[in-house]
Amino acid sequence: MRMRKKKHGAERIEACSELLIRDISTLKDGFEGIFDKERPVRLEIGCGKGNFAVGMAKQYPDINFIAMERVSDVCCIALEKAMASKEERESDNLRFLIGDAKLLAENVLPHSLDGIYLNFSDPWPKAGHAKRRLTHRSFLEIYKNLLKEDGILRFKTDNVGLFDFSLEEFEAFGAEILWQTRDLHASEKNADNVMTEYEKNFSEKGFSICSAWVKL
Numbered sequence: 001m002r003m004r005k006k007k008h009g010a011e012r013i014e015a016c017s018e019l020l021i022r023d024i025s026t027l028k029d030g031f032e033g034i035f036d037k038e039r040p041v042r043l044e045i046g047c048g049k050g051n052f053a054v055g056m057a058k059q060y061p062d063i064n065f066i067a068m069e070r071v072s073d074v075c076c077i078a079l080e081k082a083m084a085s086k087e088e089r090e091s092d093n094l095r096f097l098i099g100d101a102k103l104l105a106e107n108v109l110p111h112s113l114d115g116i117y118l119n120f121s122d123p124w125p126k127a128g129h130a131k132r133r134l135t136h137r138s139f140l141e142i143y144k145n146l147l148k149e150d151g152i153l154r155f156k157t158d159n160v161g162l163f164d165f166s167l168e169e170f171e172a173f174g175a176e177i178l179w180q181t182r183d184l185h186a187s188e189k190n191a192d193n194v195m196t197e198y199e200k201n202f203s204e205k206g207f208s209i210c211s212a213w214v215k216l
């Protein structure tokens with residue numbers, strides 16, 4: 001997601017600091033002290049402007065959510081959205097991390113996550129860039145180590161090429177595909193589905209949304 005540099009970005013992020021995990025390495029020991037209460041923790045990687053994380057935290061007060069985004073100016077928008085909607089959440093169950101998914105392996109307690117969401121991850125269409133895709137097997141290895149035994153990776157995309165690649169990666173990795181569809185909005189899971197910014201945009205343009213739930 002490209003974005004013009006935000007004016008006063010650092011100050012704006014600072015104003016939302018109560019929702020920010022400043023130092024990812026504090027997660028090496030787990031999530032104690034991060035949320036008001038211990039609950040299962042789910043992580044969204046590449047949260048963009050935060051619609052999904054904010055919607056999920058409201059819809060599921062018994063789950064703690066961490067939304068991660070590597071572009072600080074994009075995360076700033078998500079943070080501000082989360083601050084503005086704070087009163088709408090029954091629980092204090094949403095936090096943000098600014099950083100790259102690569103940092104997770106070294107900084108998050110293994111087998112501590114209940115779920116991971118990848119929503120409309122950058123497709124990196126050139127074959128030479130396959131390793132950058134967030135469903136490349138090198139990332140699956142990281143996620144497997146972070147997820148609990150029964151944890152689930154949930155993936156959504158409009159991009160058929162990325163979806164096909166991801167299914168191949170899941171299979172090559174030996175993962176179990178629990179559920180998949182090439183038309184999420186026509187599926188039985190649509191009733192509980194919280195849309196992301198990209199999802200709203202692409203589905204309004206007539207694109208079907210592909211999705212898979214995977215046990216790594």
Ligand SMILES: C[S@@+](CC[C@H](N)C(=O)[O-])C[C@H]1O[C@@H](n2cnc3c(N)ncnc32)[C@H](O)[C@@H]1O
Nearest residue numbers: 001046047048069070100101119120196197198
């Ligand atoms: C195409 S956008 C989708 C945003 C949002 N998930 C949505 O569905 O509307 C992908 C987002 O993932 C972020 N991203 C890409 N690679 C990442 C990585 N390795 N770690 C963290 N965030 C990443 C990008 O900065 C961008 O904001």
